[in-house]
Amino acid sequence: MSSIPGATKPGVLDGVRIVDMTSVVMGPLATQLLGDFGADVIKVESPDGDTTRRVGPMRSPRMGWIYLHLNRNKRSLVLDLKKASARDALARLVETSDVVVASVRPAALARLGITYAALARVNPKLIWVSLVGFGDGPYAGKPVYEDLVQGLTAVPSLLVSAGSEEPHYVPVSFNDRMVGVHAAMSITMALLHRERTGQGQQIEIPMFETMAQHVLGDHFGGRTFEPPLGPPGYLRTLNKQRRPYRTADGHVCVIVYTDAHWKNFLGLVGKADLMETDPRLRDIGSRTEHSDALYGLVSEQMAQRSTEDWLARLAAADIPAAPLHTLDSVFDDPHLLATGTLASAEHASEGAIREIRPAGQWSVSPPAIRRRAPRLGQDSAAVLRDAGLSQAEIQALVDEGATLVAQAA
Numbered sequence: 559m560s561s562i563p564g565a566t567k568p569g570v571l572d573g574v575r576i577v578d579m580t581s582v583v584m585g586p587l588a589t590q591l592l593g594d595f596g597a598d599v600i601k602v603e604s605p606d607g608d609t610t611r612r613v614g615p616m617r618s619p620r621m622g623w624i625y626l627h628l629n630r631n632k633r634s635l636v637l638d639l640k641k642a643s644a645r646d647a648l649a650r651l652v653e654t655s656d657v658v659v660a661s662v663r664p665a666a667l668a669r670l671g672i673t674y675a676a677l678a679r680v681n682p683k684l685i686w687v688s689l690v691g692f693g694d695g696p697y698a699g700k701p702v703y704e705d706l707v708q709g710l711t712a713v714p715s716l717l718v719s720a721g722s723e724e725p726h727y728v729p730v731s732f733n734d735r736m737v738g739v740h741a742a743m744s745i746t747m748a749l750l751h752r753e754r755t756g757q758g759q760q761i762e763i764p765m766f767e768t769m770a771q772h773v774l775g776d777h778f779g780g781r782t783f784e785p786p787l788g789p790p791g792y793l794r795t796l797n798k799q800r801r802p803y804r805t806a807d808g809h810v811c812v813i814v815y816t817d818a819h820w821k822n823f824l825g826l827v828g829k830a831d832l833m834e835t836d837p838r839l840r841d842i843g844s845r846t847e848h849s850d851a852l853y854g855l856v857s858e859q860m861a862q863r864s865t866e867d868w869l870a871r872l873a874a875a876d877i878p879a880a881p882l883h884t885l886d887s888v889f890d891d892p893h894l895l896a897t898g899t900l901a902s903a904e905h906a907s908e909g910a911i912r913e914i915r916p917a918g919q920w921s922v923s924p925p926a927i928r929r930r931a932p933r934l935g936q937d938s939a940a941v942l943r944d945a946g947l948s949q950a951e952i953q954a955l956v957d958e959g960a961t962l963v964a965q966a967a
Contacts, residue, residue, distance in 0.1 A: 569596020570923040574749065576600065577651060578632065580661035581608040583704075583731050584765070585689050586628040587738030589659055592745060593631030594916050594925035600651065600941050601632040604639070605962055607934040617908050618933075626905070626931045627914060633929075633937035636962035639670055644960040651945040652677050652684065656752075657745055661689040665699060674760040683758040685748045689741060693764040707733040707765055711773040719791065721798035733769045740768055794846045799853030802882045803860035809882040810868050814856055820845070822875040827859045905930045935962035 574597040578589040586601075586608070593599040601608075610628065611620040635651075637644040652658060658677060660667060667673065674686040691702025705727050708714060714725030741763050748759055776795065780788025794800070802809040814823045820839055824830050833839055838848040845852055860868060865881065872879035883891065889912075894900045898915055905911050916925035938961050942952045955961040 565926040565928050567926070569594070569926060569928075571595045571597040571749075574598065574657070575655040576657040576659060576745075577602060577648075577655050578659050580659055580689065582610055582661070583624075583628060583734035584738045585659055585661040585741070586610075587735055588689075588741035588745070589632065590628055590630060591739065591742040591925075594927070595923075596926075596928075597631075599632040600655070600937075601629060601634050601932070602637055602639075602648065603634060603934060605636055605959070607636075611934065620934050621908055621931070626908070626911065629931040630913075630927055631929055632932060633941055634932040634935055634964075635938050635941040636935040638960050639672065641958060641960040643955055643958055645670060645672065647942060647945065647947065647951075647955060647960070648672070649677065649680050650947060651941065652680050654945060655681065655684070656749065657685045657687060659687045659689065659741070659745070663699065663701070664688055664690065678758060678760075681758070683752060683756065685745065685752065685758050685761070687741060687745055687748075687761045687763065689737070690762055690764050692766050693762065697766065702765055704731045704733050707769050710766055711769050712777075713773065716773075716777070716791075716796065719796045720800065733765060736772060737763065737765050737768050792846075794849045797849045797853050799850060799857050803857050805860055805865045805868055806863055808865040810860060810865055810872075810879055811882055812856070812860070812868075812872055812877060812879040814853075814877060815842075817841075819877050822877055823856070826871055826875055903927075903930065907933055933964045935964040938963045 571592060574592070576589055576592055576597050576599045578585065578599050578601045580586055580589065581603075589597075589599045589601070607620050608625055608629070610624040611622050613622040613624050616622045637648055639645055639648065660672075664673075674684075674688075677686065678684050690698075691700055691707075692698050708727050711733075713728060717728070718725050744761055744763060748761060752758060774790075777791050779790040779792060780786045781790045802811045814820055821830070821833050824832050824839075838844055838852060863871070869879055869881065888894070889900060891900075897917075899917060901913060901915055903911055903913050911930075913927070913930075915927065918925075939952055942955070942961070943949075947955075952961070952963075956963055
């Protein structure tokens with residue numbers, strides 16, 4: 559139960575130091591991705607710590623499971639930024655850092671004197687990334703969370719269009735995670751720009767606008783054109799029949815999409831002649847227009863056989879299909895286990911855990927888990943020494959309550 563192969567090798571971002579002033583999901587995911595590629599990520603936390611530290615279940619206080627999955631490859635530094643001495647220590651740290659990422663609302667940081675302009679005077683090549691809910695518009699400065707962005711981008715309404723009785727939120731924080739990935743990409747591009755030009759810069763990444771691109775990218779529909787050629791929405795994905803199909807003893811997820819898929823499926827159910835005689839099957843445009851009726855045909859046929867029988871027949875016919883997992887069964891998926899995506903590991907303070915490892919294959923510069931999520935303040939002393947503070951200065955911060963130095967596990 560050890561780190562993945564290559565964990566002792568420097569990553570492609572080795573030498574890049576990131577000051578991570580984020581919490582919950584969006585920002586921590588972004589910085590964790592960069593840490594996987596070797597960046598030295600300093601997670602700056604208040605004495606209370608990231609709120610996800612307190613979401614159970616957990617074995618140790620302030621080491622909740624969500625926190626464990628979003629904060630590997632980081633060092634924990636506690637700074638009470640309400641204290642001037644802690645802000646001075648932050649400035650010292652920024653002097654030797656490359657990126658500051660913050661998800662605290664800019665106005666709140668500005669009241670403490672923590673701004674891009676102030677820190678750029680300390681480090682002119684600094685890249686400052688502010689993760690906000692909204693850009694410079696009527697909503698600017700408002701607080702935002704996953705559920706609000708789902709509502710603003712019409713996701714609960716889309717679920718009603720697709721067959722749900724009432725609007726509801728998708729139970730996955732896909733907005734937080736998608737914007738986190740977007741932030742990691744933006745930081746990487748800013749580092750590349752600085753490598754080429756020597757310039758630091760200020761970046762603001764708004765959650766609402768970023769996710770509006772993704773949702774509307776799927777559903778612009780007729781409103782792509784001026785004047786509109788029809789309503790918004792992609793008929794195929796809003797089809798009420800587009801869901802796991804009920805079989806004789808369970809469910810199967812199947813996509814009958816291309817000409818070949820339809821020809822093969824109709825052959826399996828003894829209706830091969832329909833491909834030539836039914837104009838609704840003529841091409842993808844016609845099939846999309848009549849998707850409700852056609853997927854209804856698929857649904858009717860799927861109910862005639864068992865899940866195991868269908869999975870075998872669909873595989874033989876080269877039609878994409880998969881079993882419907884539950885949250886429990888996905889942990890035993892043979893592919894995830896074989897690829898090492900889900901693996902067992904040993905955490906220094908939490909003992910045996912299961913973790914999600916970085917996906918993909920890299921021939922030269924793979925991501926790696928070099929350290930697991932730290933205890934609150936675990937690295938405060940080491941990080942402050944790296945920033946040039948003396949032991950006496952560190953002890954003064956401890957005595958004042960401006961930092962916290964965790965005891966060894």
